[in-house]
Amino acid sequence: xxxxxxxxxxxxxxxxxxxxxxxxxxxxxxxxxxxxxxxxxxxxxxxxxxxxxxxxxxxxxxxxxxxxxxxxxxxxxxxxxxxxxxxxxxxxxxxxxxxxxxxxxxxxxxxxxxxxxxxxxxxxxxxxxxxxxxxxxxxxxxxxxxxxxxxxxxxxxxxxxxxxxxxxxxxxxxxxxxxxxxxxxxxxxxxxxxxxxxxxxxxxxxxxxxxxxxxxxxxxxxxxxxxxxxxxxxxxxxxxxxxxxxxxxxxxxxxxxxxxxxxxxxxxxxxxxxxxxxxxxxxxxxxxxxxxxxxxxxxxxxxxxxxxxxxxxxxxxxxxxxxxxxxxxxxxxxxxxxxxxxxxxxxxxxxxxxxxxxx
Amino acid sequence: xxxxxxxxxxxxxxxxxxxxxxxxxxxxxxxxxxxxxxxxxxxxxxxxxxxxxxxxxxxxxxxxxxxxxxxxxxxxxxxxxxxxxxxxxxxxxxxxxxxxxxxxxxxxxxxxxxxxxxxxxxxxxxxxxxxxxxxxxxxxxxxxxxxxxxxxxxxxxxxxxxxxxxxxxxxxxxxxxxxxxxxxxxxxxxxxxxxxxxxxxxxxxxxxxxxxxxxxxxxxxxxxxxxxxxxxxxxxxxxxxxxxxxxxxxxxxxxxxxxxxxxxxxxxxxxxxxxxxxxxxxxxxxxxxxxxx
Numbered sequence: 001x002x003x004x005x006x007x008x009x010x011x012x013x014x015x016x017x018x019x020x021x022x023x024x025x026x027x028x029x030x031x032x033x034x035x036x037x038x039x040x041x042x043x044x045x046x047x048x049x050x051x052x053x054x055x056x057x058x059x060x061x062x063x064x065x066x067x068x069x070x071x072x073x074x075x076x077x078x079x080x081x082x083x084x085x086x087x088x089x090x091x092x093x094x095x096x097x098x099x100x101x102x103x104x105x106x107x108x109x110x111x112x113x114x115x116x117x118x119x120x121x122x123x124x125x126x127x128x129x130x131x132x133x134x135x136x137x138x139x140x141x142x143x144x145x146x147x148x149x150x151x152x153x154x155x156x157x158x159x160x161x162x163x164x165x166x167x168x169x170x171x172x173x174x175x176x177x178x179x180x181x182x183x184x185x186x187x188x189x190x191x192x193x194x195x196x197x198x199x200x201x202x203x204x205x206x207x208x209x210x211x212x213x214x215x216x217x218x219x220x221x222x223x224x225x226x227x228x229x230x231x232x233x234x235x236x237x238x239x240x241x242x243x244x245x246x247x248x249x250x251x252x253x254x255x256x257x258x259x260x261x262x263x264x265x266x267x268x269x270x271x272x273x274x275x276x277x278x279x280x281x282x283x284x285x286x287x288x289x290x291x292x293x294x295x296x297x298x299x300x301x302x303x304x305x306x307x308x309x310x311x312x313x314x315x316x317x318x319x320x321x322x323x324x325x326x327x328x329x330x331x332x333x334x335x336x337x338x339x340x341x342x343x344x345x346x347x348x349x350x351x352x353x354x355x356x357x358x359x
Numbered sequence: 360x361x362x363x364x365x366x367x368x369x370x371x372x373x374x375x376x377x378x379x380x381x382x383x384x385x386x387x388x389x390x391x392x393x394x395x396x397x398x399x400x401x402x403x404x405x406x407x408x409x410x411x412x413x414x415x416x417x418x419x420x421x422x423x424x425x426x427x428x429x430x431x432x433x434x435x436x437x438x439x440x441x442x443x444x445x446x447x448x449x450x451x452x453x454x455x456x457x458x459x460x461x462x463x464x465x466x467x468x469x470x471x472x473x474x475x476x477x478x479x480x481x482x483x484x485x486x487x488x489x490x491x492x493x494x495x496x497x498x499x500x501x502x503x504x505x506x507x508x509x510x511x512x513x514x515x516x517x518x519x520x521x522x523x524x525x526x527x528x529x530x531x532x533x534x535x536x537x538x539x540x541x542x543x544x545x546x547x548x549x550x551x552x553x554x555x556x557x558x559x560x561x562x563x564x565x566x567x568x569x570x571x572x573x574x575x576x577x578x579x580x581x582x583x584x585x586x587x588x589x590x591x592x593x594x595x596x597x598x599x600x601x602x603x604x605x606x607x608x609x610x611x612x613x614x615x616x617x618x619x620x621x622x623x624x625x626x627x628x629x630x631x632x633x634x635x636x637x638x639x640x641x642x643x644x645x646x647x648x649x650x651x652x
Binding site for chain 1: 546548549551552553554555556557558559562566567570571573650
């Protein structure tokens with residue numbers, strides 16, 4: 001439905017978007033994820049019509065939307081600051097876009113009531129934006145941008161101003177509304193958890209380029225680069241050099257004096273090619289005794305324990321100085337834990353636990 | 360106790376510098392004119408008692424103001440000049456303030472400086488400078504003659520036109536600054552939101568920018584209207600004999616006729632007229648402060 005074709009955007013010398021091509025499909029909940037300054041907001045502003053691409057074209061439903069001004073696009077945007085009109089009531093804010101079209105009055109009333117109901121704001125219709133809470137303002141902004149039933153809704157860091165608890169509730173509300181209305185949502189965020197929760201597909205961006213576009217689980221399980229592995233969730237990166245063992249199995253020589261590690265990879269690596277092994281902390285087991293039959297096991301001592309309640313993350317220092325994080329569920333009372341700070345422990349993981357990355 | 364002093368200080372200030380002088384003027388307005396120093400009777404004499412003093416006061420001077428049509432004509436003409444000047448100041452000031460608020464950040468201090476710069480020289484000198492510009496042989500006429508727009512010099516000085524020019528010029532910064540402050544505070548994404556929801560640039564300006572700068576417009580208009588109504592220097596320097604303004608009448612009553620009681624009555628009425636816009640202005644400021652909480 002949306003197609004970026006070799007789009008480049010420059011602001012003077014600065015290249016915000018660098019020759020980027022991307023397809024976004026109908027009724028999708030798509031997330032643009034990246035650190036600040038990666039170009040994700042520029043992408044969104046080009047979709048809304050506030051910026052024009054320097055090169056390349058953007059298609060919406062097969063039509064080039066370059067020459068279409070923002071007020072003529074079937075695209076609405078929910079602003080990061082919400083941009084509610086402070087001089088208008090909640091009702092008038094939601095009706096604002098409808099009144100600009102040729103919709104008859106009674107239909108506008110019906111549509112606004114519908115939107116108020118969808119976002120559970122009926123009680124606040126007569127209030128001004130400064131008389132309601134942050135979470136309610138966020139819902140007004142959503143209702144206002146949905147009122148015109150756009151083909152595409154853009155959400156610019158929509159939950160940035162909310163506290164954590166409210167944000168989590170609102171994320172599910174957003175997904176509900178997206179399913180109910182069947183609108184294509186494109187969300188911009190720097191919060192990887194938020195992107196993973198709400199989106200059906202996520203594009204990880206850096207310096208104006210797409211690094212990986214995939215579903216949240218694939219991004220997490222099979223990142224295509226150290227950048228993505230590091231950006232999405234917590235990860236241990238072990239540098240080394242490969243040696244093929246056949247059957248997609250590779251031996252990785254890493255720190256001198258340590259036995260080589262074993263990992264599988266569908267991507268081929270040549271012998272002695274430098275590589276990075278990325279392993280999620282929860283896939284590393286921690287035990288007081290040396291585990292038997294483990295593909296990989298290393299010994300170290302506990303340096304730090306981050307206690308999260310249900311989970312604990314152990315920072316284990318190996319003799320070479322490398323620190324590896326292991327995460328374990330706290331299935332036993334904390335007083336019965338068999339190891340604590342400075343204790344020698346064994347870390348182990350299977351050959352399939354990690355991902356071998358070239359860069 | 361500290362709180363009491365904190366609150367009492369501004370009230371004491373107002374009492375000493377506003378209420379007491381006003382009561383003195385009010386008292387003079389109720390007195391009769393006399394050839395004496397000061398030129399009015401009665402004077403408070405404790406030997407005769409307060410009652411005798413009060414019994415000599417009357418509203419004769421106020422009645423006189425209604426008999427001579429010079430006064431109400433002067434009030435009306437002052438109102439008209441003040442209203443028209445305010446409108447012109449708004450028409451000229453709004454685009455300037457808008458341009459300043461939209462200017463790049465690094466330009467703004469300079470633009471702000473340019474608006475405030477005239478205050479660095481005496482107001483009187485600037486009005487005299489306008490006499491040089493507007494007179495028959497002035498710069499404006501010479502320039503218009505030189506480019507050939509006119510054949511004979513225009514008579515601008517000593518007319519109401521000159522008064523309008525003088526007032527608009529003098530009070531323009533008072534209009535620009537509050538409007539600029541209102542526009543500067545405005546979130547730029549509001550305009551984008553309006554466009555996103557289907558507004559053209561012009562309707563977005565009309566439906567969002569203007570209502571959101573309303574407080575600035577109201578504040579600026581009062582800041583121009585209130586002093587312009589009682590303006591004395593500009594009409595007496597730039598205006599002609601036909602320019603009727605209450606500030607000028609007031610001055611003439613005091614210094615030419617030495618009729619302090621009538622002059623005081625004129626001043627009291629002027630103050631009553633001004634109380635209405637001042638109260639409205641205060642309410643606007645208060646509403647704005649509440650909205651910002």
